[in-house]
Amino acid sequence: MTLLTKKIVPNLECQPERVIQFGEGNFMRAFVDWQLQQMNQQGLFNGSSVVVQPIEQGLKDLLDAQDDLYTVALQGLQNGEVIDSVEIMTSVSRVINPYTQWQAYKELASQDDLEIIVSNTTEAGIAYHKEDSLAAMPPKSFPAKLTVLLHERYKLGKKGFIIIPCELIDRNGDKLKEIVLQYATDWALGHDFVTWLETQNTFCCSLVDRIVPGFPRDTAQDFYDKLGYEDKVLVTAEPFMVWVIEGPQTIMTAFPLQKAGLNVIVTEDMTPYRERKVHLLNGPHTAMSILARLAGLDTVEAVMKDLDFRKYVDGLFTDELIPMIDLPISELVVFAEQVKERFLNPFANHQLSAIALNTVSKFVARLLPVFNQYVDTKNALPKHMTAALAALILSYRGDKIVPQDDENIIATFNKAWEDPETVVVTILGNVDLWGQDLTAISDLVAQVKKDIALLETAGARVLIKKC
Ligand SMILES: NC(=O)C1=CN([C@@H]2O[C@H](COP(=O)(O)OP(=O)(O)OC[C@H]3O[C@@H](n4cnc5c(N)ncnc54)[C@H](O)[C@@H]3O)[C@@H](O)[C@H]2O)C=CC1
Ligand SMILES: O=P(O)(O)OC[C@H]1O[C@](O)(CO)[C@@H](O)[C@@H]1O
Known part of the structure; x- marks a missing residue:
């Protein structure tokens, strides 16, 4: 059976990269990238995500073999109706593995269209590793990799990012910012960099809710028969979703999730x-x-x-x-x-x-x-x-x-x-x-x-x- 690639999706439009996404796992692909897709379809965002694989092993090769296309199957009940739908996601532009593409990773800092950073690196990902350094290629932890990128961006004199982590830990944005600031101190990145971090970047806490069972191991062949192609990174998810983001309402200007009718709540207090x-x-x-x-x-x-x-x-x-x-x-x-x-x-x-x-x-x-x-x-x-x-x-x-x-x-x-x-x-x-x-x-x-x-x-x- 043919593998899902660009050949299967006629008239595929490339959208400019506007989001950097740490994490290529099931959840992010069925949650954030799925939402980018919904915004794009309505002509509201016109942007794609460049995905950074946070650890050495990951899905880059499988995604690349499919031209970074994959299917999301939403299955469940919504307003009393059975939903069993499939949609090909075209919202991922490419996947960078910083372990083999460190330079390409750092060059993301120079792309002006990139405005938003999202992440889900599991509960273990937002962690501080004392041994991480600015010279490492790459440093081990996700916050250390992020600090390098932010520092590159600062050195270029460019504006910062809206940063929205999705990890299932309480006050994820605060925790991520705290660790980035810790690296800024450890690596002596200077007072001006810290001021830029504080004033030019918006770290938001967020709460995500969507059950994403992931790849349907037992029924994959049934899916392929129905779809007419093979998709090794197909992901199943429930139709329900909520994304609660603690931050200023203005972030919805750059990231019009609500305008696209998505169940996104922006609030001053997510408690x-x-x-x-x-x-x-x-x-x-x-x-x-x-x-x-x-x-x-x-x-x-x-x-x-x-x-x-x-x-x-x-x-x-x-x-x-x-x-x-x-x-x-x-x-x-x-x-x-x-x-x-x-x-x-x-x-x-x-x-x-x-x-x-x-x-x-x-x-x-x-x-x-x-x-x-x-x-x-x-x-x-x-x-x-x-x-x-x-x-x-x-x-x-x-x-x-x-x-x-x-x-x-x-x-x-x-x-x-x-x-x-x-x-x-x-x-x-x-x-x-x-x-x-x-x-x-x-x-x-x-x-x-x-x-x-x-x-x-x-x-x-x-x-x-x-x-
Ligand atoms: N699957 C679900 O229903 C939901 C999952 N979540 C949370 O999202 C997280 C990811 O879930 P899935 O995408 O389903 O899993 P997954 O296994 O498909 O993806 C895991 C992702 O985390 C990265 N990762 C793993 N360990 C890491 C580490 N030590 N440092 C940095 N990155 C690391 C991997 O590279 C990969 O991108 C989990 O922690 C889960 O609690 C949240 C809501 C729903
Ligand atoms: O089975 P539990 O532990 O109550 O969690 C149910 C589900 O709720 C979620 O928090 C939904 O977002 C998932 O992480 C988890 O799969």
Whole structure:
């Protein structure tokens, strides 16, 4: 079968390079480059991205063999409709491997059309390596490579960039800027360079949300048969997306994502949006994964299609999560409905066991802040979250399902379960697990004991029906 190349795309228009993108992975290609494509199609941007492969091994060769073309398959539900679409992306101009093309990389500094820098180098990428130097070709870390590029740009007396990292770490833009400034100090790049960095560049924090399963290993041949060509870097993604960017509204002039109708929010403070995502998407994931596994269910979709569990999920959203988040209720209701639709994605096959990895820390980050808020404002226990907490303690006994977590956490639960009479008090009172003494919450110990007893005698389905 023919490989996807320019020959397959007639009248391919080359757009000027306007974006430097660190990271050629699945997420960036189905998120940022897909958005460039949407803007280009509407004649709003007329720009392409030059992609920098951040580590020595990567997809450059595969992409180059396809003239940097690839397909994005969007699969899922949107506004009640099944979306199963494919589109060839023409928004990547070329891929630079700085390990073999260091000079070409540095020359990007001289291109005036380049205005925007984006990145996703995984959670490990925004890191400081003390050994990195200005003379290295290239330095190891992504922030060090970026510092070299910015310094070249400064030396040419040109304007700076809008820099929007997409890594899934809190306050990614601040962290990236902090490390770049650290290199500027380490490498003695001078006060004027630091002033240029501060005044001519806009580092934005951003929060991305789109589930991108990536290359469809099991069904690739079906895709090729349907497409009529082979695409070794085809990427599947859900139709839903949100990009929350913390920065000045003016960035939308250079980067008209919103004008193209994309779900992009530019705000002065992204905290509520981060909370919205963590508590309304990842929170229900965690609560349902704990309880539904005890009832023998295995995927998010199965939970959402089960009438009893669906009621539980709806109640969790409506009674306990939405009222505790500091954003307009109408906005939260819309977001919650979108999340439920995403949970029902028939293409996703999202395993509860995958979500359940490291459940204790996930419970702390995703549910406990809302749990505390509920107790403080309502002076009562949130029943749905309390049931999930009880199920967590029971599952970590290890006889019904095998918990996967840090070995110290597993050991803590094993030890506590040696005495079933005291296990609830021991676990809830363990500040190392929760960051607080949960036995101090009025009635919690008694309720969790009752819930565990019901889980043991009647099962998870009966417990959630009581919520
Ligand atoms: N796939 C998804 O559904 C979503 C993924 N994310 C996040 O995006 C990140 C990337 O995900 P994918 O694109 O799916 O993975 P991927 O494996 O396709 O791409 C990883 C990218 O990160 C780069 N990279 C890896 N380690 C690095 C390091 N130490 N320093 C610099 N660069 C490094 C690689 O060169 C590659 O460009 C992940 O951290 C993930 O948490 C965020 C939202 C959704
Ligand atoms: O299964 P979890 O850990 O709740 O995460 C669900 C998904 O949400 C996302 O944050 C969506 O953007 C992805 O990173 C992740 O795949």
